[in-house]
Amino acid sequence: MRRSLLLCVMIAPAIALTVASAAQSEKPGEWAYYGGDKSFNRYSPLAQISRDNVKNLQIVWRRPGVDPSLKQKFPDLNPSHYYNATPIMVDGVAYTPNAVGLLEAFNPATGKTIWVQQPFEPTMKEASGRSMRGIDSWRSGSDLRLLLVRGNYLYAVNAKDGSLYPAFGEKGRVDLRMTGPFTGRFHWSSGPIVVGDVVVVAGSSAANGAGDGGFVKESSPDDVRGYDVHTGKLLWTFDAVPKPGEPGYDTWGNDSAKTAGNLSAWCPLSGDEKLGLVYLPFSAPTSSYYGGWRPGNNLYSDTLVAVDVQTGKMKWYYQMIHHDLWEYDNIGPPVLGQINVDGKHVEAVMQANKNAFLYVLDRTNGKPVWPIKERPVPPSTIPGEHASPTQPFPTKPPAFDLQGLSDADLINFTPELHKEALAAVKPFVLGPLYTPPTMKSDSPDGKQGLLMSPGDWGSGNWNTGAFDPETDMYYAVSMTMPEVFQIIKANDAKATMPYNEPEGRGYSTIKMPNDMPYTKPPYGRITAINMDRGEIAWMSADGDGPRNSPELKPLNLPMLGVMSRPAPLITKTLLFLGEGSDAIIGSGKGPYAWGKKFRAYDKATGKVIWETELPSGTTGGPMTYTYQGKQYIVVAVGSKHDAPELVALALP
Amino acid sequence: MSKWKSLELWGLLVCFVSVAVLAKSAGPEATTQDGVYSQAQADEGKKTYGEKCSSCHLESLEGGVNESPALKGDEFISHWNGKPLRALYSRILSTMPVNDPGSLEEKETLDLVAYILERNGFPAGKTEMTKPEDLSNIQFKSKK
Numbered sequence: 020m021r022r023s024l025l026l027c028v029m030i031a032p033a034i035a036l037t038v039a040s041a042a043q044s045e046k047p048g049e050w051a052y053y054g055g056d057k058s059f060n061r062y063s064p065l066a067q068i069s070r071d072n073v074k075n076l077q078i079v080w081r082r083p084g085v086d087p088s089l090k091q092k093f094p095d096l097n098p099s100h101y102y103n104a105t106p107i108m109v110d111g112v113a114y115t116p117n118a119v120g121l122l123e124a125f126n127p128a129t130g131k132t133i134w135v136q137q138p139f140e141p142t143m144k145e146a147s148g149r150s151m152r153g154i155d156s157w158r159s160g161s162d163l164r165l166l167l168v169r170g171n172y173l174y175a176v177n178a179k180d181g182s183l184y185p186a187f188g189e190k191g192r193v194d195l196r197m198t199g200p201f202t203g204r205f206h207w208s209s210g211p212i213v214v215g216d217v218v219v220v221a222g223s224s225a226a227n228g229a230g231d232g233g234f235v236k237e238s239s240p241d242d243v244r245g246y247d248v249h250t251g252k253l254l255w256t257f258d259a260v261p262k263p264g265e266p267g268y269d270t271w272g273n274d275s276a277k278t279a280g281n282l283s284a285w286c287p288l289s290g291d292e293k294l295g296l297v298y299l300p301f302s303a304p305t306s307s308y309y310g311g312w313r314p315g316n317n318l319y320s321d322t323l324v325a326v327d328v329q330t331g332k333m334k335w336y337y338q339m340i341h342h343d344l345w346e347y348d349n350i351g352p353p354v355l356g357q358i359n360v361d362g363k364h365v366e367a368v369m370q371a372n373k374n375a376f377l378y379v380l381d382r383t384n385g386k387p388v389w390p391i392k393e394r395p396v397p398p399s400t401i402p403g404e405h406a407s408p409t410q411p412f413p414t415k416p417p418a419f420d421l422q423g424l425s426d427a428d429l430i431n432f433t434p435e436l437h438k439e440a441l442a443a444v445k446p447f448v449l450g451p452l453y454t455p456p457t458m459k460s461d462s463p464d465g466k467q468g469l470l471m472s473p474g475d476w477g478s479g480n481w482n483t484g485a486f487d488p489e490t491d492m493y494y495a496v497s498m499t500m501p502e503v504f505q506i507i508k509a510n511d512a513k514a515t516m517p518y519n520e521p522e523g524r525g526y527s528t529i530k531m532p533n534d535m536p537y538t539k540p541p542y543g544r545i546t547a548i549n550m551d552r553g554e555i556a557w558m559s560a561d562g563d564g565p566r567n568s569p570e571l572k573p574l575n576l577p578m579l580g581v582m583s584r585p586a587p588l589i590t591k592t593l594l595f596l597g598e599g600s601d602a603i604i605g606s607g608k609g610p611y612a613w614g615k616k617f618r619a620y621d622k623a624t625g626k627v628i629w630e631t632e633l634p635s636g637t638t639g640g641p642m643t644y645t646y647q648g649k650q651y652i653v654v655a656v657g658s659k660h661d662a663p664e665l666v667a668l669a670l671p
Numbered sequence: 672m673s674k675w676k677s678l679e680l681w682g683l684l685v686c687f688v689s690v691a692v693l694a695k696s697a698g699p700e701a702t703t704q705d706g707v708y709s710q711a712q713a714d715e716g717k718k719t720y721g722e723k724c725s726s727c728h729l730e731s732l733e734g735g736v737n738e739s740p741a742l743k744g745d746e747f748i749s750h751w752n753g754k755p756l757r758a759l760y761s762r763i764l765s766t767m768p769v770n771d772p773g774s775l776e777e778k779e780t781l782d783l784v785a786y787i788l789e790r791n792g793f794p795a796g797k798t799e800m801t802k803p804e805d806l807s808n809i810q811f812k813s814k815k
Contacts, residue, residue, distance in 0.1 A: 095803060097761035119765065119772075147765045147773030170773070206770040233726075233736075522729060604739075659750065 048645030053105040053153020053210060055642065059289040059352035061485035063643045066591035067650035068670060073593060073619045073629045076668045079651070080130035081634065084118030084150070084663030088135055093146045100602040101638055102655045102663030103208070105153045105586075108644035110163060112178065113653070114156075116210075118663040120148035120169040122176050127646035130667055134181040139172075139192065150655075150663075152287060152481065152639070153210040155218075157248050164248065166218050171196050171205045173220055173246060188251035197224040201239040201280060209481065212297060214290035214328040217254060218246045219297045221284035234514035234522075236312055238280030238305040245331050255331025259283070259301060259319055272314030272405070279313055281305045282320040286481050287352035289368075291382060296334055298355070298368055298382070299324045302348030307475070308456045308504055308520045309344070311403035316341040321349055323370045323378070325385060335385030339372050341407035344399070344455050345504065346475040347374045351483035358491050358550040360388055367550065369493050371484055373477025374452060375420035376413050377495060377548065389415035389553050396453035401506050401518055406455045415553030419495035419546040420478030421538070423451035424470055428538050432571060440537035443529050444470055447503060456504035459521065467505065470529070472538070474502025476605035482586035482640065485594075487622065491550045494594060494622075496561060498543040498582045500607055503529060534609025535565060541580030542607065545587065545596065547625060559625035561585065562598035565611035578627075581614060582607025586640030588652065594622040597637025600658045617654070617668075631668075635661035702812035703756060706796020708785035713795060716786025719779045723768050732790050739769070743791045748813045757806035760784050764803075777803060 048065065055061050068076065084102045098118035106115035113127045122136040138145035148170055156178070157164045163178040172192040175184050183191025195205040207222025225238045240260040247254055260276050261267035268276050284299040291298075304313065304320040321340035326333055340347050354369040358379075368382035379388040391411045399406035421428060426449070429440040447470035448457045457469045472478070478497040485494040506518050531537045541560035549556045564579030565571055571579075583599020583606040598614035599606060606612055617637065618630040639655030649669055657663035701707055721730070727739040734741040741747050751759050764780045766772050775783075781800045789795060792814075800806060 095757075095761035095764050097758060097765045099762075099766045143764065144773040149766060149769070149772055170771075204771045 050106070050108045050642045050644050052155045052212065053107060053640070053642070054287055054289065054352055057212060057214065057290045057292060058355035058486070059287055059484070060354060060356065060488060060589070061587055061640065062487055062589040064489070064591055065643055065645055065650050067645070068590065068593070068643075068652065070592045070619070070621060070628050072670060075670050076629070076631065076652070077671060078633075078666055079669045080667045082125060082130040082132070082665045084655075084657065084665070086117065086123055086132050086135045088132070089117075089119075089121070089146065092141070093143055095143060096146055098663060099149055100657040100659060100661065100663050101600075101604060102150050102602075102657045103152050103639050104150045104655050105640040105642050106653055106665065107154060107156060107642070108646070109156050109178070111646060113644070114154065114165055114178065115665065116151045116154060116167065116169075118150045119146065120150050120167075121146075122154070122165060122167055122181060124178070124181060127644060127651060128649065130665065136176055136181040151210045152208060155211055155213045157213040157216075157218075166211045166213055166248070168195070168207050168211055168220060168222065173211065173218065173251065175248070175251065186250060193246060193251040195220060195222065195224070195244075197239060197242065199239060201225060201237050201278075203239075207285065209285060209287045212288040212290050213248055214292055214297050215295065216248045217328045218248050219288060219290070219328065220244050220246065221288060221299060223281070223283040223285065225280050225283075233306070234509060234511050234516065234519045236306045236516050237278045240280040241283030241285075243284055243299055243326070245328060257299070257324070257326055257331045257333065261318060267318035270315040270318040273312065275313040275315075279305045279317070286348070286350050289353045289355050290328065291355060291366075294383060295328050296325045296382070297328045298353035299326060300349035300351075300353050300370060302350075303343045303346040306516060306519065307343055307346035309401065309506055309516055309518045310342050310405060311401065311518065312516055313342070314405040316407065317343070321347060321372070323349060323353055323368065323380070323385075325368075325382065337378065337380055337385045337387075339370070339376070339378055339411060340374070341410060342405060344404075344406060345374070345453075345471065347372055347473075348477070350477055350480050352481075354484040354486045354493065355382060356486040356488055356491065356493075356550065358388070360551060360553075369484060369486065369550065371419075371479045371495060373473055373475070373479060375418040375422050375473055375478040375497060377416055377419060377493065378413055379416070379550065379553065387413070389413065397450060397455065399455035400457055401455065403517065404455065410453050416548045416550075417555055419548070419555075420497040420544065421472045421499045423454070424449045424472045424501050424538075428472070430535070430537055430539055432574060432576075436535065436570060439531055439535075443531055443537045447529075456506050459505040459507050467503070469504040470501055471504055472499060472501035474500050475504070476500060476502065480584050480605070482584045485587045485589050486550075487589050490623075492556060492622070493548045493550050494587050494589065495546040495548065496543070496585060496587050496596065497546065498580070498584065498606065499538055499541065500582050501538065530608070533568070533570065534611060535568065535570060536582065536607075536611070540564065542582045542612075543580035543585075543599070545594065545620065545625060547622070557625040559620065561596055562614050562616065563611075568611060582612040583636070585637050588641040588643060589622060590643060592622060593628070594620040595641050595652060596620065597633065597641070597654065597656075600636030600638045600656070602636070602638055602658050613658070633666055634664065638663065700808050702810045703788055703793045704812055704814070706794045707756070707800060707809050708788055708795055709797060709799045710789075710795040712782055712785040712799040713789040716782035716784070716789075719783055720786050723775070724783070727769065732787070742787050748791060751811040752813045754811050755807050756784065756809040756811050757803060759787070759811065760803055760806050
């Protein structure tokens with residue numbers, strides 16, 4: 020392949036680009052992007068570990084979240100235990116962001132360190148950081164680059180030794196901070212994707228936005244940018260909020276586009292190298308619970324946008340939520356796959372949303388594979404609010420988690436639990452999906468707001484999607500965690516809207532005695548969806564949950580699921596999944612919301628074939644590779660009380 | 672004073688110093704119950720907290736925004752209880768603010784630790800915490 024690349028470079032640069040893209044495709048047994056490949060399928064065809072021998076899996080190595088050499092240099096390096104990275108493996112070497120976001124290379128068979136990326140300067144300031152979900156790799160001939168976003172910067176790291184390329188950006192890195200009003204530090208929890216020779220970076224530069232809460236509507240739009248992988252030069256910027264004169268500007272009434280922002284495509288990205296498109300899952304806009312100041316549908320909030328990776332020009336878009344009032348971000352990667360619907364091949368993109376719908380579109384043109392119908396939804400009761408009268412409802416596939424909330428959804432294993440649950444939800448308005456947030460009553464006897472499922476952390480999140488290209492099955496991993504949506508009259512001096520949510524979102528998650536959940540199970544689930552038919556094939560709870568609590572143990576219940584965010588790995592016959600961790604922000608509280616179990620499910624039926632206990636709960640997505648003829652599974656673990664680390668499993 | 676009495680006193684003093692030295696080399700020699708920060712330092716910490724922490728952890732330290740944890744109360748105290756105070760210091764220094772880790776100065780972080788101790792009911796003393804190394808010898812100890 021490298022030889023043909025060289026030939027093409029000599030013949031015609033245009034052809035060379037195409038071949039270079041092909042050359043980047045992973046080799047068998049590799050895991051070259053943190054989603055497995057750029058389709059973000061979280062899938063590997065490896066079959067050495069099978070349903071017959073999975074019971075023999077054992078831990079073969081562990082490596083700490085931060086290499087001891089760094090800890091020696093910086094004794095105060097004490098990383099967060101939410102180690103959310105997924106490693107990659109290319110050309111016989113594994114690479115991972117460590118728990119402070121620096122890259123480390125290690126031997127895939129032993130976990131032993133090969134090199135550690137050094138902080139840009141030898142200071143605690145530069146050494147500090149957080150882990151990212153992952154990285155991408157790019158190759159041209161013998162030049163293998165690892166693309167990493169850390170803090171304010173995009174880095175190209177030489178895979179040979181962890182050094183930087185002096186000609187990339189400024190001294191080896193590109194400053195991602197934006198300029199303009201309401202901008203601040205750059206931050207992103209996911210990672211870049213390289214399509215062709217372009218590195219695409221999403222993330223956020225908003226300084227004071229209220230996309231995730233607050234009193235201030237003004238914010239910087241989280242534009243997406245493309246950079247030259249050779250030089251780090253900025254090639255294009257896609258405006259997350261249309262500028263005056265651009266299509267879509269009129270979806271922000273009262274010129275609110277001038278001050279609206281956030282709506283970052285913060286989740287993992289995917290790309291189609293053949294089509295030259297990158298898929299951007301935009302999220303909720305500024306002030307996600309109150310939109311009285313931004314009448315209209317608010318493009319490109321909660322919209323999937325396909326962008327030409329060479330030019331940054333939009334090819335198509337599809338908006339999932341109009342005028343969001345629930346922070347229902349598009350979440351998880353836009354998963355790419357070929358499906359067969361009514362005898363036709365469809366190049367599909369499958370985009371999950373926090374609202375528990377999976378939107379299935381033709382990724383060449385953005386048209387729904389099955390009809391998505393605009394249906395009436397309840398109006399808002401907040402003065403001045405402009406809730407959309409309709410929202411798009413997919414006719415297929417069915418929702419993958421609980422939507423809306425009523426007394427019929429409350430736990431009823433015992434009369435006592437049901438009574439406690441009724442009391443817990445009594446202070447709140449309940450209703451169907453898309454019931455807008457309500458006012459918090461000044462009276463303790465009045466309604467305290469809306470209680471809705473899914474909540475603003477979603478049913479699904481970054482962990483949700485995986486796709487099996489052999490069986491056309493999509494796997495949604497989700498949790499059932501209703502939350503409270505409250506609106507109050509602005510009473511803070513900093514407020515720039517007449518209404519906003521209470522400081523700190525009040526009590527967003529209500530609690531039952533003894534940390535018991537108040538809805539019926541499952542509290543976390545795997546939903547397998549046959550994408551050729553748009554139908555659910557099976558659903559399984561994804562962990563023990565409260566089945567062994569004093570209240571429920573006598574009932575001898577099966578797995579009830581965990582209110583956390585484990586990510587799946589699909590192989591030839593199996594689906595691997597942990598139970599999440601209490602270190603993961605935005606998940607359930609208490610001892611039943613996570614666990615240390617790691618399971619192999621039969622991917623065809625959802626039945627548990629094998630389980631083991633890891634040193635801690637899974638915080639990152641598992642990945643797999645073959646090295647010297649042996650298959651390994653590696654996953655990041657940690658909890659509030661357990662230090663972050665990588666754990667590798669293999670057959671003896 | 673008799674010679675023996677004087678020798679006894681010297682012996683006691685030697686014993687006391689030896690125990691103190693041993694205690695220092697064996698581990699923590701103070702706890703958060705011993706007034707390890709000053710009120711002035713906690714006041715400085717309050718200012719930094721207001722500028723860099725309260726937007727997520729709130730003025731009440733109860734947390735909530737962006738799922739930030741509470742920095743006071745039983746769960747917080749039980750998490751750090753028994754650990755060297757430096758562990759709390761280094762966690763803040765390494766990871767906070769969440770969207771800009773590495774931006775806090777050493778002194779700012781020490782002041783923040785003082786403020787958090789104050790808000791959790793640990794008593795102030797007469798001297799400031801001035802060096803991170805000193806926090807290695809202070810044990811986070813709840814009243815319970």
